[in-house]
Amino acid sequence: MTCSILARDAGTGEIGVATQSQALAVGNSVPFAQVGVGVVATQSLTEPMYGRVGLDLLGSGLTVDECLQALRAVDPHPERRQVAVMAVGGEASVYTGEACVGEAGHAVGRDCIALANMAASADVWTSMRQCFEDTRGSLTERLVAALHAGEEAGGDVRGQRSAAVVVVRAHGTGRPWHDTVVDLRVDDQEDPLAELGRVVQVRARYQAAVEAFDTAVEGDVAGGDRRLRELHERGALDEPDHVLRRALVAGLAGREDEARDLIGVLRGGAPHWLEVARRFGQAGTVPGDLVERLLAERS
Numbered sequence: 001m002t003c004s005i006l007a008r009d010a011g012t013g014e015i016g017v018a019t020q021s022q023a024l025a026v027g028n029s030v031p032f033a034q035v036g037v038g039v040v041a042t043q044s045l046t047e048p049m050y051g052r053v054g055l056d057l058l059g060s061g062l063t064v065d066e067c068l069q070a071l072r073a074v075d076p077h078p079e080r081r082q083v084a085v086m087a088v089g090g091e092a093s094v095y096t097g098e099a100c101v102g103e104a105g106h107a108v109g110r111d112c113i114a115l116a117n118m119a120a121s122a123d124v125w126t127s128m129r130q131c132f133e134d135t136r137g138s139l140t141e142r143l144v145a146a147l148h149a150g151e152e153a154g155g156d157v158r159g160q161r162s163a164a165v166v167v168v169r170a171h172g173t174g175r176p177w178h179d180t181v182v183d184l185r186v187d188d189q190e191d192p193l194a195e196l197g198r199v200v201q202v203r204a205r206y207q208a209a210v211e212a213f214d215t216a217v218e219g220d221v222a223g224g225d226r227r228l229r230e231l232h233e234r235g236a237l238d239e240p241d242h243v244l245r246r247a248l249v250a251g252l253a254g255r256e257d258e259a260r261d262l263i264g265v266l267r268g269g270a271p272h273w274l275e276v277a278r279r280f281g282q283a284g285t286v287p288g289d290l291v292e293r294l295l296a297e298r299s
Helices: 047-057 064-074 123-134 139-150 191-218 221-233 242-251 255-271 273-282 288-295
Strands: 002-008 015-021 030-033 038-045 082-085 092-096 104-108 113-119 162-168 180-186
Touching: 002 047, 002 082, 002 139, 015 030, 015 038, 015 082, 015 123, 015 139, 015 191, 030 047, 030 139, 030 162, 038 047, 047 082, 047 113, 047 288, 064 082, 064 092, 082 113, 092 104, 092 113, 104 123, 113 139, 123 139, 139 162, 139 180, 162 191, 180 191, 191 221, 191 242, 221 242, 242 255, 242 273, 242 288, 255 273, 255 288, 273 288
Parallel strands: none
Antiparallel strands: 002 015, 002 113, 015 162, 030 038, 038 082, 082 092, 104 113, 162 180
16 A cells, blocks of 8 residues: 655645655655645556656646646556645645555545555545644644554555655745755655654754754854754753754853863763864864863863
8 A cells, every 4th residue: 555645734835745655665656746836646556757747747837637637648557546736826636546456545635635545444544634634733744643644544454664755845945955845755664654753853853953053153143052952941952963063052152161061971972073073163163262172171
């Protein structure tokens, strides 16, 4: 089985797709997304044409229904496919071919489409739709929660192996490297949904810490410092790279004793990060003399 959910966040305009399967590396063939255009899930006996060409057609001005009609017309076996398309404005189209392996079907909900084949029962896709509608949080979190709901409803009759989630912005910023919000894959795991959920949370912490550090070194020391302290108070920043960022920004904020304590944590548990700190100073990311003071062993 492959089950997928396509959805849009009406508040932010972000649009995304999440998928899981017993197949290897489902993220390589099922989910497709394009900033400012929309998302596609193409599954059952997967034909990637629906994703790659479908987004091109959608971007050229065709409606979601016209995209599916055009692609089905050139597919020698459309009856074997299960495909959903959602445009950035929320318009959606989906079909489950009559030759898809059962149980197979889909459900269209509020700002979402859930679809599955080779599922334990129809509860899989209906549970995914219901979960997405009932869950709060970021679009990424809601998509992953929906995958869990599908699995709890019986999931794939063959078991689990891979999962993926992709979320993009509604409109391009002119800086394409900023336009993909999330693009994460678990290609071969016994419990891919647990691993995908873990990586989603790790990524969120990492991005927040990097952004706060960048804020500080670019001149807003108070703002970056405040953000890092808030993240740490929520129990989010205990990995070595986060500890180093907290130390350097605390030093920039004038709290050098606190910064030295954090450097001491690294010295005891991850001493190679002390060299990373020194290289930040050598590069001028933070003042070199500050780094040397923080690294100096207390007498």
